[in-house]
Amino acid sequence: xxxxxxxxxxxxxxxxxxxxxxxxxxxxxxxxxxxxxxxxxxxxxxxxxxxxxxxxxxxxxxxxxxxxxxxxxxxxxxxxxxxxxxxxxxxxxxxxxxxxxxxxxxxxxxxxxxxxxxxxxxxxxxxxxxxxxxx
Amino acid sequence: xxxxxxxxxxxxxxxxxxxxxxxxxxxxxxxxxxxxxxxxxxxxxxxxxxxxxxxxxxxxxxxxxxxxxxxxxxxxxxxxxxxxxxxxxxxxxxxxxxxxxxxxxxxxxxxxxxxxxxxxxxxxxxxxxxxxxxx
Numbered sequence: 001x002x003x004x005x006x007x008x009x010x011x012x013x014x015x016x017x018x019x020x021x022x023x024x025x026x027x028x029x030x031x032x033x034x035x036x037x038x039x040x041x042x043x044x045x046x047x048x049x050x051x052x053x054x055x056x057x058x059x060x061x062x063x064x065x066x067x068x069x070x071x072x073x074x075x076x077x078x079x080x081x082x083x084x085x086x087x088x089x090x091x092x093x094x095x096x097x098x099x100x101x102x103x104x105x106x107x108x109x110x111x112x113x114x115x116x117x118x119x120x121x122x123x124x125x126x127x128x129x130x131x132x133x134x135x
Numbered sequence: 136x137x138x139x140x141x142x143x144x145x146x147x148x149x150x151x152x153x154x155x156x157x158x159x160x161x162x163x164x165x166x167x168x169x170x171x172x173x174x175x176x177x178x179x180x181x182x183x184x185x186x187x188x189x190x191x192x193x194x195x196x197x198x199x200x201x202x203x204x205x206x207x208x209x210x211x212x213x214x215x216x217x218x219x220x221x222x223x224x225x226x227x228x229x230x231x232x233x234x235x236x237x238x239x240x241x242x243x244x245x246x247x248x249x250x251x252x253x254x255x256x257x258x259x260x261x262x263x264x265x266x267x268x269x270x
Contacts, residue, residue, distance in 0.1 A: 102220050
């Protein structure tokens with residue numbers, strides 16, 4: 001993928017980091033076009049994502065950088081990075097290793113569909129979380 | 136689109152509203168699969184979106200409900216609503232009236248691509264904002 005000039009960080013300054021120093025990041029799968037997940041990055045996560053060509057997020061629950069796939073093997077290879085009009089959302093185009101983005105073992109995190117009966121799970125578990133994480 | 140049971144609001148309780156009472160919402164275009172924008176909803180915005188079948192967001196800058204298209208005519212007709220695994224992100228599938236989602240007059244808000252030279256605008260302005268908003 002593209003590597004922004006590492007000598008300057010003007011491109012990082014263009015992001016409208018929120019009060020926690022984070023920006024919302026959407027991961028969309030190349031080919032299928034499916035939206036896989038929404039996560040967050042801080043400045044270091046976005047810098048590393050560009051340097052590595054793989055998605056590195058900021059885990060708000062764990063309070064640390066999270067190289068997606070570090071435990072599961074489900075790495076996201078980044079092919080394109082977009083910034084929105086007001087700078088507070090990023091869109092990644094990714095190739096998803098293993099075909100599984102969600103920690104529940106589903107293809108993607110958006111597996112609950114709103115129906116007359118409320119939210120209904122409409123996508124199958126492709127691999128049991130215990131098998132993914134070896135717990 | 137689907138209308139969740141209006142007698143109960145259990146489906147709204149399933150959303151993990153943040154400390155500001157908001158949830159992040161991605162709008163994806165039916166057909167093209169393009170991610171148009173990221174915005175926010177509060178409980179009332181999501182309730183109205185479902186009742187109306189058109190996207191109603193919470194404008195953080197204006198501090199009020201924002202029926203997308205109320206000024207521009209660029210209404211988003213909602214065909215599907217998904218919730219992610221941890222309940223803090225919503226994905227809408229929409230038909231975008233006018234083919235313009237962005238207030239800059241572009242098809243979508245994610246028009247800046249990261250390149251070696253930093254962010255570069257790669258999508259054309261389809262209609263001047265002055266013409267959209269009549270200013």
